[in-house]
Amino acid sequence: MNRKPHIAIDAMGGDEGVRVMMAGVAEARRRHDGLRFTLFGDEARIKAALDNHPNLRAASEIVHTDGVVDASEKPAAAIRRAKSTSMGLAIEAVKKGDAGAAVSAGNTGALMAMAKLALRTMAGIDRPALAALLPTLGDNDVVMLDLGANTECDARNLVQFAVMGAAYARAAMELERPRVRLLNIGTEDLKGTDEIRDAAAILRASPQLAMQFDGFTEGDKLARGEADVIVSDGFSGNIALKTAEGTARFVTDLLRKAFTSSIRSKIGFLISKPAMHLLKHHLDPNQHNGAVFLGLNGVVVKSHGSANAAGVANAVHVAARLLEADITQRITSDLARIDALGKMELAS
Template sequence: MTKTVRIAIDAMGGDFGPQVMLPGAARALERGLDASFLLFGDEARMRPFLDAAPALARASHVAHTDVAVRMDDKPAQALRSGRRTSSMWLAIESVKKGEADIAVSAGNTGALMAMAKTCLHTMPGVERPAIAAMWPTLRGKSIVLDVGASIGADAHHLVNLAIMGAAMARAVLDVERPTVGLLNIGSEEIKGVDEVRAASRLLREAPLPDLAYVGFVEGGDIGRGAADVVVTEGFSGNIALKTAEGTASQMGQYLREALSGDVFSKIAYLLARKGLAALKAKMDPRNVNGGVFLGLDGVVIKSHGHSDAVGTSNAVEIAWRIARHQLLGRIRSALDVARAAPQPAADEPARSHMDSKV
C-alpha cells in the first residue's frame, strides 16, 4: 500500500475522549505518519483540540455525532443504544464501507468487540475473532493472542490464531517466518488439556510455510521472547496479560521505594537515572498500547481506556503500520493456504480437563 492510510477514530471512546484521542492522533502525525483521519464524535468537544493542532485539522474530516458508548455499558446495551449512531459504531462502519482502512477506539472493550463483530463479521473459516497484544520481551517484542476476546478454544481455533498471529508478526515485527509457540503448563508433549495438545499436533503436521512452530511455551517464557507469537485462548491470555501489567507496576513501586529511602539511595538514583529512565520506558504500557482485533473482515485497534496522548499515538502508529502492510490481505492469504492444504486429524479420545496430565 502506497497511498495515505485512512484511520477512523472513535474520538469519544475511553475515559478521556477527545482530550486524549485527538492529541494522540496529532502526536502520531508529528512523528511522520502519512495518514488522514476520520474523526467521529461531538464536533463541539473536538473543535478546541483541532484548533490547537492545525496539522491534524488539515488531515482530518469530522463526522458529528453526540451519541457515545459509555465505559460501563454492557455489549448488548451498547448495541441497542449505539448501533448506527454512536461514534464507536460509525468508526467501525467506515471500515466496512471502505471509507477508512482501519479503526481505532479506546472505548468499552466488550462493546467494541460486539459492534465490530456485528458490523464487520468474521472472515471465512474463522469462528471467533481474537485480540492480539504486543508484548515487551528480552528479545524485543512478541505478539500474544487471544488476550480476552472469548473464553475457550478448540484445536482448529488455536491453529487459526497461530496463522493470524504469524501474519501480524510479519507485518508489525518485520519477521519473515515468525516462530509460534502454544502457551501450556509445561513444555512436555504429554502435558496440557486435549485441545492444546491436539493443536500442537496440527501445527507440527500441517504444511504452514509462513510460520515455524516451536512447541509449547510456559508463562515465564513469554517475557524471555521464546517465540515471536504466543497462542492461547482468551481466558488464560487475559490472566497472563493482567498479571504481567500488575507485576510491572509492582516492580516499579518497589524500585521507587528502594531509591527514596535515604540519602545514599537518592545518590544512587542520581547516578543511575539514565539507565532507570530506559528501564521505565521498556516497562511503560503506553509503549505497547494497542490490542488488535483479528479474524474480522476489517481491522479494529483497541487502545487502553486509561491511556494518555502518548499511548494513543502508539495505538495510532500500530494501526498505521498494520494498514500500510495490508495485514488483512496477509491473513486471508494465509488462511486460504491452510484450508487448501491436506488437514491432519485433530481428534483425540474425549476426556475431561480434570483428567489432563499435569
C-alpha cells in the same frame, strides 16, 4: 476491501477525553504524513482540540454525533445505539469502506461486540481474537493472543490464532518466519489439554506456513524473547496479561520505595537514573498500546482507556502498519495453505 490509509477515530472514547485523543492522533499523523482521518464525536469539542494541531485538522473530517458509549455500558445496549454513537459510526465507516481501520479507547466489550456484528469474521476464521504486542528481553516485542475475546477454544481456534498472530508479527515486526509457541503448563509434548496438544500436532504438520512452530512455552517465559508469537485461549491469555502488568507495576513501585528509603538509596538512585529511565520506558504500557481484533473483515484497534497522547499515537500507528501490510490478505493466504493440504481435519 478498501485498504486506503484512512482511519476512523472514536474521538469520545477513553478516560482522558477528546484533548488527549486528538493529541495522540496528531502525533501519529506526524509519524505517517500520508494518513487521513475521520473523527467521530462532539464536533465543538473536536474542533476546539484541533486548534492546537493544524497538521491533523488539515488531514481530517469531522462527523458530529451526540451518542457516546459509556465505559460501563452493556454490549447489547451499545449495539442497539451503534448508529448514533461515535464508536458505532467509526466501525460503520470501516464496513462501508470509507475507512480502512477504526481506533477507539472506549468500552472493550462494546467495541468487540459492535465490530464482530458489523464486520463479521473472515472466511476460514471461526472466532476473532484480541492480540497485542508485549515487551520482551529480546530484540523484538512478542505478539500474544487471545487476550480475552474467547474464554474457551478448541484446537481449530488455536491453530487459527497462530496463523493470525504470525501474520501480525510479519506485518508489525517485519519477520519472515515468526517463532510461534503455545502457552501451556509445561514444555513436554504430553503436557496440557487435548485441545493444546491437537493444535500443536497440526502446526507441526504444517511446515508450509510462514512461521516456525517451536512447541510450548510456560508463563514465566513470556518476556524472555524466545518467541515472536504466543498463543492461548482468551481465559489463560487474559490472566497471563494481567499478571504480567501487575508484576511490572510491582517492580517499579518496589524500586521507587527502595530508592527513597534512605539518603544512601537516594544517592544510588541518582547514579542509576539513566538505567531507571530506560526501565520505566520499557515497562510503560503506553509504549505498547494498541490491541487488535484479528480475524474480522476490517482492522479495529483498541487503545487502552487510560492511554496518554503517546499511547494513542501508538494505537493509531498499529492500525496504520496493519493497513499498509494488508493483514487480512496475509491471514487469508496462510489459511488457504493449511486447507489446501488438508491439515485441518478437526471436528467442528
